[in-house]
Amino acid sequence: MILAVDIGNTNTTCGFFAEDELLFRFRLFSSLNQTADELALRLNGLLELRGKSLADIKHLLIGSVVPPLTKTWLEMASIYGIEDVKVATPEKIGIPVKLRYPCEVGVDRVLNALAGWHKYRQSLIIVDYGTATTFDCISEKGEYLGGAIAPGVMAAAETLFKKTSKLPRLEFSKVPEEIIGKDTISAMRTGVLWGFAALTDGLITRLAGEFEKKPYVIATGGLAKLMARLSLQIKEVEPDLTLEGLVIWFKKKNE
Structure with missing residues (x-):
C-alpha cells in the first residue's frame, strides 16, 4: 500500500494506492501550524473513514513545495512507524530538466x-x-x-x-x-x-x-x-x- 502526498501551498492532496491503482484520494488544508501528532490524528481519521489506518501505509511518497510541512510529515512518519518514506526532488525524478536553474522548478x-x-x-x-x-x-x-x-x-x-x-x-x-x-x-x-x-x-x-x-x-x-x-x-x-x-x-x- 502506497500513500502518495502532494503538499501544496493551499492544500495537501493524498492518494492511497494499491500498486498502480488509486483506491481513494482526500485533501487536507496545508497548515503550517499543525504538529506531527495533529497531522497523524487528522490523517488516521480520514483513512479510517475508508477502512484503512496509518498501519496500512507501507510506502509514503512525498512531493512538496512547502519545506516546513515536509519536515512535519517526516516527523509524523518517524513517530508513528512508517519506515519507508521517500521525498521526491526535481533532480531525482529522472527526466531531463532543460532550465537555466533546474533547482528552481517545483517538484510538482x-x-x-x-x-x-x-x-x-x-x-x-x-x-x-x-x-x-x-x-x-x-x-x-x-x-x-x-x-x-x-x-x-x-x-x-x-x-x-x-x-x-x-x-x-x-x-x-x-x-x-x-x-x-x-x-x-x-x-x-x-x-x-x-x-x-x-x-x-x-x-x-x-x-x-x-x-x-x-x-x-x-x-x-x-x-x-x-x-x-x-x-x-x-x-x-x-x-x-x-x-x-x-x-x-x-x-x-x-x-
Missing part, C-alpha cells in the same frame, strides 16, 4: 511532466490549476522544457474580494451562462473564469509556437474540470497527475 511540475509523458508519449503542455496556474512544456523526447506561471484562479478572485470595498467573495460552482454580466456576481464570474480561460488559451497558443510539432494539451489541479469546459485548447483532464507521478517515480526507482 516535474512530477506532472513525468506522469504526462508516461501516459501520452508525445509533446505536451500541462496546465495545472492550483494556488498558481502553471503551464509546463514537455518535448517529444520526454524533456521538461520549462513553461509559464500565472496567478491562480482562486487567488485572483480572493484578491478582488480583499482589495475592493464592495465586491463579494466568489464561489465557482457553475459557469456563467452569459458572457455579459448583468449583475456584480455574474460580471465577476465572467471576468475571472472566462478571463482565465482566455489567458489559458492565449498562453497555450504562444507556448505551442515554440514546439516543432503541435503539443497535446492536458489539465490537472482543483479547477481543471471547470476550466476545461471553458478552454478551447485543453483536450483532456487528468485530476491525479501529480499523485500518479509520485507512484511512477517510485516504481522506476525500484525497477
Whole structure:
C-alpha cells in the first residue's frame, strides 16, 4: 500500500494506492501550524473513514513545495512507524530538466511532466490549476522544457474580494451562462473564469509556437474540470497527475 502526498501551498492532496491503482484520494488544508501528532490524528481519521489506518501505509511518497510541512510529515512518519518514506526532488525524478536553474522548478511540475509523458508519449503542455496556474512544456523526447506561471484562479478572485470595498467573495460552482454580466456576481464570474480561460488559451497558443510539432494539451489541479469546459485548447483532464507521478517515480526507482 502506497500513500502518495502532494503538499501544496493551499492544500495537501493524498492518494492511497494499491500498486498502480488509486483506491481513494482526500485533501487536507496545508497548515503550517499543525504538529506531527495533529497531522497523524487528522490523517488516521480520514483513512479510517475508508477502512484503512496509518498501519496500512507501507510506502509514503512525498512531493512538496512547502519545506516546513515536509519536515512535519517526516516527523509524523518517524513517530508513528512508517519506515519507508521517500521525498521526491526535481533532480531525482529522472527526466531531463532543460532550465537555466533546474533547482528552481517545483517538484510538482516535474512530477506532472513525468506522469504526462508516461501516459501520452508525445509533446505536451500541462496546465495545472492550483494556488498558481502553471503551464509546463514537455518535448517529444520526454524533456521538461520549462513553461509559464500565472496567478491562480482562486487567488485572483480572493484578491478582488480583499482589495475592493464592495465586491463579494466568489464561489465557482457553475459557469456563467452569459458572457455579459448583468449583475456584480455574474460580471465577476465572467471576468475571472472566462478571463482565465482566455489567458489559458492565449498562453497555450504562444507556448505551442515554440514546439516543432503541435503539443497535446492536458489539465490537472482543483479547477481543471471547470476550466476545461471553458478552454478551447485543453483536450483532456487528468485530476491525479501529480499523485500518479509520485507512484511512477517510485516504481522506476525500484525497477
